[in-house]
Amino acid sequence: MALLSKSCVYGIRATILLAIKGKGEFMPIKDIAEQLNLSAHFLTKILQQLTEEGLLLSHRGPKGGVKFSRPAREIKLIEVVGAIDGLELFEECALGLHGCGTATPCPLHEKWSVHKVALRTLFETEDLEKLAENVKSAGLRLRTLSQLDIIEFNNNK
Amino acid sequence: MALLSKSCVYGIRATILLAIKGKGEFMPIKDIAEQLNLSAHFLTKILQQLTEEGLLLSHRGPKGGVKFSRPAREIKLIEVVGAIDGLELFEECALGLHGCGTATPCPLHEKWSVHKVALRTLFETEDLEKLAENVKSAGLRLRTLSQLDIIEFNNNK
DNA sequence: TTAATTTAGGATAAAGGAGTCTTCAATACT
């Protein structure tokens, strides 16, 4: 099991790229998909969820695409995750026991709660602008590809 | 997304129950399944994985069932998770980027690494005997059911 | 107005997760 679904990590990668390259303009999903080496059709469906949640604005036709509805600085990672995967990860019992809590805890409740809060805080603290700056300043990665490809990507970012 | 698959949480609940009630004897999977309100067939498949991994011993026929191959104290939660879900959760990049690491990190690498290690340590530290003791001493839950059902379960544990 | 561009939305399909059911093999007990 992964922490996040594929759709979710695609959504995160796409929004970070948008924060890096968007510059307030609508950016075509096809361009985002190409730069991240993802299926444009699939990414379109994922970003539609972010549009429906109000994180993105979309515009059809030439000069169309998607852009943030608010400054990237104000969009926290947890909003992207919540729109795609939901908040179950940050809210539910590790043993999947409905109703687990301080009143009727599962045997892992106390320990897992601590990590759950810490994890939630991480996702509530990181925003898309900050992550974009990380990528820009340190040349960090957004793609799974060969080393050469990473270099090429960093050069024309 | 949940932290662990359903199979995995069923496996964890079952092994904790086994640690509570097993007493060194083979315990029929059907009994475990009934007490946890799970499908016996499905639980059989899950526990087979633990048998294949060497965590459990199984025995067919009357007086058969499953029991631990080692003292429950020595079986860490991460072994159960590893046998069912694999260790991806404790090893992989949060953004699903293959090869993410200190050399070629993703924008979340530094932060997620810390949590990943902490989470791994939790699962490496908790053992089945300890979790069983938690349940026994504090009357904690292993089932998702009505309040009445919880009481009934605790009374004849 | 026409053509090109771009998101929206639906149909379809492959793969895996979750769960059920049936049969087979091993074992204990009479």
Place this chain on the structure above:
DNA sequence: AGTATTGAAGACTCCTTTATCCTAAATTAA
């Protein structure tokens, strides 16, 4: 020997995830 019990193993179903592809609708620009 025969029977009941129990895990092992496979077939099968249902649902969700992860896609792919096609068409429709909106929009821009010539």
